[in-house]
Amino acid sequence: MSSQDTVRHTPLSMDGNPTIDERASHCFGCGPANPQGLHLVFSTDTTVPEHPAATAHLQLDRLHEGPPGYVHGGIVATLLDEAMSKLNRPLDVLAVTRHMEVDYLRPVPLFQPLVLISRHSHRDGRKLFHQAEIQTTGGAVLARGKAVFIRLDKAILARAGFTQPDD
Numbered sequence: 451m452s453s454q455d456t457v458r459h460t461p462l463s464m465d466g467n468p469t470i471d472e473r474a475s476h477c478f479g480c481g482p483a484n485p486q487g488l489h490l491v492f493s494t495d496t497t498v499p500e501h502p503a504a505t506a507h508l509q510l511d512r513l514h515e516g517p518p519g520y521v522h523g524g525i526v527a528t529l530l531d532e533a534m535s536k537l538n539r540p541l542d543v544l545a546v547t548r549h550m551e552v553d554y555l556r557p558v559p560l561f562q563p564l565v566l567i568s569r570h571s572h573r574d575g576r577k578l579f580h581q582a583e584i585q586t587t588g589g590a591v592l593a594r595g596k597a598v599f600i601r602l603d604k605a606i607l608a609r610a611g612f613t614q615p616d617d
């Protein structure tokens with residue numbers, strides 16, 4: 451089953467109980483209300499429910515330049531992180547990135563269509579292990595990321611100091 455998931459990071463079970471990112475819609479990666487954001491639009495694929503995948507198609511310009519003509523490395527990491535974060539909703543968890551590693555395999559070009567793909571690998575208690583790639587439309591892998599996301603609950607939210615912005 452495939453569905454388009456433009457904004458939400460939060461699990462389906464929280465629908466009707468919007469959390470911070472849903473109310474704000476300013477996520478740099480996918481928030482439609484962020485004027486400087488990347489406005490990524492993902493499709494999530496839950497054909498294999500235990501290994502959901504997310505895909506976005508994008509093309510960047512000089513706003514995101516690092517080396518001349520290529521995407522800044524921090525933006526590359528952002529893209530991978532955002533793609534992996536989109537796996538949490540189909541897994542029905544609210545989670546944030548705890549650890550991420552990036553392999554910069556080839557420079558990522560500006561002004562060319564790119565494909566951003568992520569897939570959930572496995573889970574160990576509250577830890578979720580995800581992977582992501584930035585590819586050319588021909589399937590060449592330009593960058594690869596792996597991350598550990600931590601499932602949040604109310605106690606962790608309070609301990610970590612996450613607070614809700616004013617309405």
Ligand SMILES: CCCCCCCCCCCCCC(=O)SCCNC(=O)CCNC(=O)[C@H](O)C(C)(C)COP(=O)(O)OP(=O)(O)OC[C@H]1O[C@@H](n2cnc3c(N)ncnc32)[C@H](O)[C@@H]1OP(=O)(O)O
Pocket residue numbers: 459460469470471531532535544545546547548549576577598600606607610612613614
């Ligand atoms: C208000 C909030 C709203 C949230 C909205 C959600 C929307 C999301 C939007 C998404 C936007 C895009 C996404 C973003 O940008 S999310 C934004 C970026 N991320 C953050 O800001 C998270 C900051 N971190 C924290 O707040 C805390 O660390 C949390 C709360 C996550 C856990 O703090 P806590 O004190 O509870 O735990 P811990 O930190 O000691 O450790 C946790 C576990 O991790 C294991 N570990 C560590 N390293 C590794 C490693 N390399 N390989 C394998 N495992 C590793 C470690 O051993 C431990 O395991 P275990 O002991 O449990 O077995």
